[in-house]
Amino acid sequence: MTIETEYSLSDDLALALALASDADLISLDRFRAVDLVVTTKPDRTPVTDADQAVERSIRSGIEAARPTDSILGEEYGTEGDSRRQWIIDPIDGTANFLRGVPIWGTLISLAIDGVPVVGVVSSPALGKRWWAATGHGAWAQADGEKARQIRVSAVSELSDASLSYNSITGWDDEGRLDDIVALTRQVWRSRAIGDMWSYMLVAEGAIDVVGEFDLKPYDMAALIPIITEAGGRFTSVDGVDGPWNGSALATNGLLHDFVLRQLNGV
Known part of the structure; x- marks a missing residue:
């Protein structure tokens, strides 16, 4: 697949990683907070003030760095109409988040013509982050450790x-x-x-x-x-x-x- 836009995938991945770092500061500050605000959306799924604050932060960063790109986010819907679309789940695992279970994370992707080509999954409560861009390999990093390239298993049965x-x-x-x-x-x-x-x-x-x-x-x-x-x-x-x-x-x-x-x- 040929991917041609005015930005390189390396630059887009760097942006996604920076946005995730900002998001982690917000989400960790609200994780297990005694004053966490939880409401119910029309589809009966929970949303916290942390979900909303994280998505606002990511959207603000994208709008500043990539003003012509479009955005699709869980909490605030779709904005713009571009072949480059950032797709955001501010806190994947909200039910875990609000119960104090550390299995949750921020998901940031860039899709070009509907195909995801950049992905970052950041799970600060687990102390881990994963990322990839098409043609650049997949990577993981735990707190205090160096990034390492990751690979699926060779199980064939x-x-x-x-x-x-x-x-x-x-x-x-x-x-x-x-x-x-x-x-x-x-x-x-x-x-x-x-x-x-x-x-x-x-x-x-x-x-x-x-x-x-x-x-x-x-x-x-x-x-x-x-x-x-x-x-x-x-x-x-x-x-x-x-x-x-x-x-x-x-x-x-x-x-x-x-x-x-x-x-x-x-």
């Missing part, structure tokens, strides 16, 4: 694979409970790790398959460059590329077609 299904209710609501239960019986190990962390564990090679339903583009866009640059594959549960189809299946690549056949009965 489903019977040796570790699976995260993330939410059994999500599969049940889609009428796919039997499919995921059947898959859990074929793998070595299954867990519901949840949210962005399960996908980053795929990119690091710690688990091999993760899938879930009821997702929005901002839940997935930042994950895609990291998974793919680490050597994995990311589609919907039905096998469609991209973050636009409401579900996710991420694997080490070696297992992907086999898992798709198992889940879709083909």
